[in-house]
Amino acid sequence: MRNKVNLAKDKFMTGVFYAVAGFFLLLLFAFAGYVIIKGFGGAKLYMFSFTRSGIGNQFFNTVYLVFLSLVISVPIGIMAGIYMAEYAKEGKITKFLRICIETLSSLPSIVVGLFGYLVFIVATHQQWNLFSGALAVAILSLPLIATTTEDAFRSLPDSYKKGSIGMGATLRQTIITVLLPAAAPRIITGVILAAGRGFGEAAALLYTAGMSTDINWSSWNLASPTCALNPFRPGETLALNIWASRTEALGADATQIANLSSAVLMVMVLAFSLLAHVLEHRIRRNMGEKA
Amino acid sequence: MRVNDNTIRADEDLYEMQADRIDKSLEKDADHTDDSTASRVSEKFSVKDLNLHYGTFHALKDVSIDIDTNAITALIGPSGCGKSTFLKTLNRMNDFEEGIKIEGSVQLDGQEIYDRAMNPIELRQRVGMVFQQPNPFPKTIYDNVAYGPRIRGIHKKSELDEIVEKALTEVGIWDEMKDRLKKSALGLSGGQQQRLCIARTLAVSPEVILMDEPTSALDPISTMKIEDLAMELKKKYTIVIVTHNMQQANRISDKTAFFLLGELIEYGKTSDIFLNPKNKKTEEYITGRFG
Numbered sequence: 001m002r003n004k005v006n007l008a009k010d011k012f013m014t015g016v017f018y019a020v021a022g023f024f025l026l027l028l029f030a031f032a033g034y035v036i037i038k039g040f041g042g043a044k045l046y047m048f049s050f051t052r053s054g055i056g057n058q059f060f061n062t063v064y065l066v067f068l069s070l071v072i073s074v075p076i077g078i079m080a081g082i083y084m085a086e087y088a089k090e091g092k093i094t095k096f097l098r099i100c101i102e103t104l105s106s107l108p109s110i111v112v113g114l115f116g117y118l119v120f121i122v123a124t125h126q127q128w129n130l131f132s133g134a135l136a137v138a139i140l141s142l143p144l145i146a147t148t149t150e151d152a153f154r155s156l157p158d159s160y161k162k163g164s165i166g167m168g169a170t171l172r173q174t175i176i177t178v179l180l181p182a183a184a185p186r187i188i189t190g191v192i193l194a195a196g197r198g199f200g201e202a203a204a205l206l207y208t209a210g211m212s213t214d215i216n217w218s219s220w221n222l223a224s225p226t227c228a229l230n231p232f233r234p235g236e237t238l239a240l241n242i243w244a245s246r247t248e249a250l251g252a253d254a255t256q257i258a259n260l261s262s263a264v265l266m267v268m269v270l271a272f273s274l275l276a277h278v279l280e281h282r283i284r285r286n287m288g289e290k291a
Numbered sequence: 292m293r294v295n296d297n298t299i300r301a302d303e304d305l306y307e308m309q310a311d312r313i314d315k316s317l318e319k320d321a322d323h324t325d326d327s328t329a330s331r332v333s334e335k336f337s338v339k340d341l342n343l344h345y346g347t348f349h350a351l352k353d354v355s356i357d358i359d360t361n362a363i364t365a366l367i368g369p370s371g372c373g374k375s376t377f378l379k380t381l382n383r384m385n386d387f388e389e390g391i392k393i394e395g396s397v398q399l400d401g402q403e404i405y406d407r408a409m410n411p412i413e414l415r416q417r418v419g420m421v422f423q424q425p426n427p428f429p430k431t432i433y434d435n436v437a438y439g440p441r442i443r444g445i446h447k448k449s450e451l452d453e454i455v456e457k458a459l460t461e462v463g464i465w466d467e468m469k470d471r472l473k474k475s476a477l478g479l480s481g482g483q484q485q486r487l488c489i490a491r492t493l494a495v496s497p498e499v500i501l502m503d504e505p506t507s508a509l510d511p512i513s514t515m516k517i518e519d520l521a522m523e524l525k526k527k528y529t530i531v532i533v534t535h536n537m538q539q540a541n542r543i544s545d546k547t548a549f550f551l552l553g554e555l556i557e558y559g560k561t562s563d564i565f566l567n568p569k570n571k572k573t574e575e576y577i578t579g580r581f582g
Contacts, residue, residue, distance in 0.1 A: 157426070159422060159424055159426035160426065160428060160429075162384070162387075162420075162422060162426065163422065163426040163427075163428065163488070163491075164428070164438070165384070165387070165415065166382065166384055166415055166419065166420035166422070167415065167416070167419060167420075167438065167439045167442070167491065167492065167495060168412050168413065168414075168415035168416030168417075168419075168439070168442075168443075168495065169412075169438075169439075169442045170412055170442075173442045177438070177441075177442065178428050178430075178438075181429070181430070182428070182429045286475070287429040287430070287475055287477070
């Protein structure tokens with residue numbers, strides 16, 4: 001009798017968990033479907049163009065800005081994580097550093113944006129530019145990359161390090177040739193999350209990257225303020241474009257542009273994480289973890 | 292009497308010195324097999340009045356022991372008796388343990404191991420180590436064996452190929468491995484992994500191989516193969532092995548040392564220890580009355 005009651009309870013709870021999971025799955029699909037159908041449904045061809053009236057330029061700016069921010073945050077973040085995992089001795093300074101990293105990771109992005117505005121723009125007498133935006137986004141993603149790297153290193157079996165040191169390798173050689181490759185899959189996951197945050201960031205870019213949509217695709221002079229690859233030109237990203245179109249834009253199709261931007265942004269983030277997961281899986285397979 | 296407070300990080304300056312010594316140590320490695328039979332003194336290690344503390348715990352008490360060249364020395368004793376701790380003092384693997392204090396003299400070929408002049412990196416190249424759990428790196432079989440030579444600056448493919456083949460042949464798995472050198476080492480069986488780890492150690496031509504219960508994680512057939520291998524290897528190398536397996540010590544070692552509660556109770560020819568133990572405790576232990 002008791003067993004029957006327990007079994008019934010068990011079945012009931014299992015049902016509850018399935019229902020909750022199903023609800024969230026449904027919510028996700030409904031949300032994604034709504035954004036994609038609304039976005040691409042009413043889109044007109046010119047909206048895809050790489051001109052001021054399309055969102056092609058914003059698309060490019062988004063990719064370029066995230067790329068720039070990763071160039072800054074990935075090496076620094078990984079080095080910081082390695083320091084925390086392998087070199088830092090437990091003590092006051094390490095504790096303080098850890099608090100700093102935690103605080104940094106919970107900073108509101110608008111604060112980072114305003115900080116970026118004051119330091120990268122006002123103090124340096126620059127106009128709004130992509131590089132400053134990338135720096136702001138890098139500040140936001142640094143803690144994530146640093147902590148994932150630290151966790152990845154700490155979760156490696158101690159035997160890797162012992163084996164390498166026991167053969168007369170230095171700590172530096174051990175880190176570079178054994179530990180870092182072994183930790184790579186998890187670090188990549190952290191970088192993906194950081195990039196995802198960069199793709200969707202708007203508040204930190206308001207006063208740093210600016211909202212120019214001007215790119216002269218026929219000019220490849222890096223010094224030109226409208227050259228696509230010039231990191232010191234202002235540039236509006238997709239996320240910022242959504243905000244701008246819904247608040248400031250006056251055009252008749254502003255709403256549709258915002259919808260399309262949302263849809264493109266979502267597909268982009270999705271494609272990026274899929275790609276990164278494939279990459280991570282491939283590295284793990286090459287190492288023999290999933291033979 | 293020497294006192295060493297070893298901190299967890301090996302000295303970076305010593306790493307620098309190591310680079311200069313690579314060439315020298317390679318030359319020495321190349322011809323060490325010739326002079327080992329002729330001119331070398333018969334004891335490889337000479338330990339006198341070794342005391343080791345972990346914090347307040349007195350782990351090794353006044354240990355004095357000479358370890359023979361080109362012989363197998365077995366260290367036996369119940370868990371926590373200090374045999375593994377002693378093994379680690381022979382190549383300074385305990386540099387990485389915190390709060391450790393070592394007093395006394397440990398000499399390798401007449402040279403103080405805990406002297407400032409001794410570079411721990413160079414020491415571990417001469418005194419290799421095989422661990423309880425097979426610990427291949429998450430790399431290919433080839434890269435595992437080539438790891439040691441590579442960190443010593445050998446990058447020529449033909450040279451590495453030769454070293455890898457020689458090392459794998461020495462441990463008797465070349466024929467099984469030659470067609471799968473580019474496969475991950477993590478896909479091998481436990482016994483194969485352990486022999487790969489021994490090959491990895493041999494690839495840098497050490498003088499001594501320390502084995503910390505190398506067969507305790509293996510099945511009987513793999514254990515037998517490792518034992519046969521150890522008997523074969525002692526012709527060229529000095530082997531010190533920690534084992535919980537009394538029969539194993541009896542089968543393969545030339546000399547046996549019995550540790551109890553941090554003290555070296557009895558040390559002598561294996562046949563004497565097992566047939567005519569002088570100490571009552573030794574007798575009780577090897578006949579299985581405690582431990």
